[in-house]
Amino acid sequence: MEFLTNEKLTIVGAAGMIGSNMAQTAMMMRLTPNVCLYDPYAPALEGVAEEMRHCGFEGMNLTFTSDVREALTGAAYVVSSGGAARKAGMTREDLLKGNAEIAKEFGENVRRYCPDVRHIVVVFNPADITGLITLVYSGLKPECVSTLAALDSTRLRSELAKYFHVPEDEVTGTRTYGGHGEQMAVFESTAAVKGKPLKQMIDDGTLPAADWEVIRQKVVQGGKNIIELRGRSSFQSPAYLSIEMIAAAMGGAPFRWPAGAYVNSGDFRHIMMAMETTIDKNGVTLLPLGGTPEERKELEKSYQHLCKLRDEVIEMGILPRIPDWHRLNPYLG
Amino acid sequence: MEFLTNEKLTIVGAAGMIGSNMAQTAMMMRLTPNVCLYDPYAPALEGVAEEMRHCGFEGMNLTFTSDVREALTGAAYVVSSGGAARKAGMTREDLLKGNAEIAKEFGENVRRYCPDVRHIVVVFNPADITGLITLVYSGLKPECVSTLAALDSTRLRSELAKYFHVPEDEVTGTRTYGGHGEQMAVFESTAAVKGKPLKQMIDDGTLPAADWEVIRQKVVQGGKNIIELRGRSSFQSPAYLSIEMIAAAMGGAPFRWPAGAYVNSGDFRHIMMAMETTIDKNGVTLLPLGGTPEERKELEKSYQHLCKLRDEVIEMGILPRIPDWHRLNPYLG
Numbered sequence: 001m002e003f004l005t006n007e008k009l010t011i012v013g014a015a016g017m018i019g020s021n022m023a024q025t026a027m028m029m030r031l032t033p034n035v036c037l038y039d040p041y042a043p044a045l046e047g048v049a050e051e052m053r054h055c056g057f058e059g060m061n062l063t064f065t066s067d068v069r070e071a072l073t074g075a076a077y078v079v080s081s082g083g084a085a086r087k088a089g090m091t092r093e094d095l096l097k098g099n100a101e102i103a104k105e106f107g108e109n110v111r112r113y114c115p116d117v118r119h120i121v122v123v124f125n126p127a128d129i130t131g132l133i134t135l136v137y138s139g140l141k142p143e144c145v146s147t148l149a150a151l152d153s154t155r156l157r158s159e160l161a162k163y164f165h166v167p168e169d170e171v172t173g174t175r176t177y178g179g180h181g182e183q184m185a186v187f188e189s190t191a192a193v194k195g196k197p198l199k200q201m202i203d204d205g206t207l208p209a210a211d212w213e214v215i216r217q218k219v220v221q222g223g224k225n226i227i228e229l230r231g232r233s234s235f236q237s238p239a240y241l242s243i244e245m246i247a248a249a250m251g252g253a254p255f256r257w258p259a260g261a262y263v264n265s266g267d268f269r270h271i272m273m274a275m276e277t278t279i280d281k282n283g284v285t286l287l288p289l290g291g292t293p294e295e296r297k298e299l300e301k302s303y304q305h306l307c308k309l310r311d312e313v314i315e316m317g318i319l320p321r322i323p324d325w326h327r328l329n330p331y332l333g
Numbered sequence: 334m335e336f337l338t339n340e341k342l343t344i345v346g347a348a349g350m351i352g353s354n355m356a357q358t359a360m361m362m363r364l365t366p367n368v369c370l371y372d373p374y375a376p377a378l379e380g381v382a383e384e385m386r387h388c389g390f391e392g393m394n395l396t397f398t399s400d401v402r403e404a405l406t407g408a409a410y411v412v413s414s415g416g417a418a419r420k421a422g423m424t425r426e427d428l429l430k431g432n433a434e435i436a437k438e439f440g441e442n443v444r445r446y447c448p449d450v451r452h453i454v455v456v457f458n459p460a461d462i463t464g465l466i467t468l469v470y471s472g473l474k475p476e477c478v479s480t481l482a483a484l485d486s487t488r489l490r491s492e493l494a495k496y497f498h499v500p501e502d503e504v505t506g507t508r509t510y511g512g513h514g515e516q517m518a519v520f521e522s523t524a525a526v527k528g529k530p531l532k533q534m535i536d537d538g539t540l541p542a543a544d545w546e547v548i549r550q551k552v553v554q555g556g557k558n559i560i561e562l563r564g565r566s567s568f569q570s571p572a573y574l575s576i577e578m579i580a581a582a583m584g585g586a587p588f589r590w591p592a593g594a595y596v597n598s599g600d601f602r603h604i605m606m607a608m609e610t611t612i613d614k615n616g617v618t619l620l621p622l623g624g625t626p627e628e629r630k631e632l633e634k635s636y637q638h639l640c641k642l643r644d645e646v647i648e649m650g651i652l653p654r655i656p657d658w659h660r661l662n663p664y665l666g
Contacts, residue, residue: 021354028358028573044562047561050559050562051559051570052569053490053491053494054488054555055570056501056590060500060502150389155387158383169392169393225380226380226384229383230348230381231377237384241389
């Protein structure tokens with residue numbers, strides 16, 4: 001059986017629920033034989049490595065370590081779920097400070113140990129901010145860092161499929177942009193159900209405005225709903241999607257959903273957020289963004305919210321002021 | 334993207350850690366679009382179904398239900414992890430009574446709702462016994478029911494690879510037979526490391542007898558070790574391997590490890606246990622068993638242990654006495 005690449009993939013946070021699922025997903029997808037699992041918590045990490053070996057995968061060269069230098073040295077691809085998990089009742093933003101510090105250290109370690117890494121996917125929340133911090137401190141080109149943002153778009157697809165009682169495949173073009181938090185911009189103009197534009201269905205009353213609002217709320221609250229139902233944060237879907245992202249960066253099928261990417265043009269400056277993107281061997285690339293003027297206004301609001309979070313992190317001293325970013329990362333000049 | 338089959342696959346116990354991983358694994362492997370998740374615990378089940386939808390898999394027709402009739406009706410393939418989990422300090426046998434009753438009910442439901450099912454994989458412990466009870470009550474042909482037993486053989490491969498510092502692929506023919514419990518028969522005559530027979534390495538002192546005993550113990554205690562390391566029972570490896578088993582029964586790659594199968598010939602009568610087997614479209618088939626006289630004696634001991642467990646279940650009134658089995662299942666005459 002062939003692998004997509006032979007280059008080293010490091011999974012950061014591999015002892016956790018998301019990270020251990022990433023490990024299994026990556027090995028099942030046969031991305032590379034050279035998978036390295038990293039987590040500071042050694043016993044559980046060893047347990048995950050054992051489980052992976054017990055799966056009996058063929059052709060693998062699986063390693064694991066609690067030494068970050070060993071983990072990152074030589075890594076061509078990194079997926080990091082290595083933050084604290086969101087607990088019931090917390091907003092993503094509550095996690096800001098702790099995970100911002102983790103992201104800073106992660107970025108510094110990337111610069112130190114794998115400055116030639118091809119692509120990094122950052123998954124831990126708030127991912128737009130932790131991804132941005134990683135980008136600033138790693139010194140990488142913006143196309144080399146993306147964040148998991150697809151979950152909101154897949155949740156929108158799921159909610160519309162449930163509402164209209166159609167297979168999910170018949171719901172197309174579902175898109176949310178901006179933050180991956182409570183301020184996300186849920187677009188309606190890009191989506192269609194059985195080929196009929198969603199906007200038209202809202203305008204002609206097929207989808208009453210009140211019901212659409214309920215659907216939007218369900219998308220925004222999708223993560224909280226999983227916590228209520230399962231008694232734990234979602235882990236299977238973020239793990240699976242982030243491995244699809246890194247597979248795309250390795251040269252697999254291009255990623256089909258929005259990713260968080262660095263944006264510094266037009267109305268949006270010095271920010272990382274979900275945009276229309278593709279991920280392929282060239283990393284993450286911004287694509288033209290559609291949307292109505294109202295939707296652009298929603299996105300502007302989401303952007304402003306992210307700027308506030310970014311500025312809080314600057315206030316905390318975790319990120320330098322924007323004019324100083326280029327000292328850490330020349331590509332952000 | 335093609336599927337292996339269009340027939341219905343039902344995952345029993347899908348709200349649990351093993352079951353939810355099975356769901357993801359089956360969908361990633363694109364076994365069939367028609368996956369049905371079943372669990373009596375409705376909220377967590379819905380959470381798992383939501384997560385699966387949020388993965389954004391294409392072409393799926395995923396359903397979920399807490400109604401066992403709906404779940405099993407029309408099922409061509411069933412994987413059941415639907416027992417209670419083993420807790421720290423428990424032996425597999427401690428679970429006997431509770432899970433035996435669950436298996437009886439499961440078998441009765443199979444007979445009632447999907448008597449034409451092609452293959453069932455039983456995963457919940459002690460799987461040799463729960464699989465046997467399922468077989469008796471379902472009325473299915475013996476080739477239609479197998480149990481997860483591969484984990485002990487993959488654990489042996491893993492331990493030998495660690496000991497000799499070689500890639501796992503260079504350890505071949507690792508086999509354990511009999512019970513999937515503390516009385517398993519760990520064979521040495523079938524295994525080789527870098528092509529050198531393990532038995533020869535033991536005989537010539539390359540693998541000192543004391544070290545081999547440590548390795549054997551690690552295999553036997555493999556499940557307990559995961560509990561100690563991860564703070565929870567292994568779930569990724571049993572889920573993955575059992576889905577590989579059902580994939581083989583659907584016509585995918587033949588399963589490469591021992592499975593638990595019904596045995597009623599030679600020295601072994603009216604029992605289900607790990608044997609040399611293959612799983613393919615014809616279900617599970619027994620293959621000739623190698624081994625030295627000493628190993629056969631070990632296997633005989635493991636068999637006797639399973640007979641004792643089986644007889645306990647008969648004493649409990651959960652299984653009828655053996656001469657009456659044919660009334661429930663004509664294929665066990």
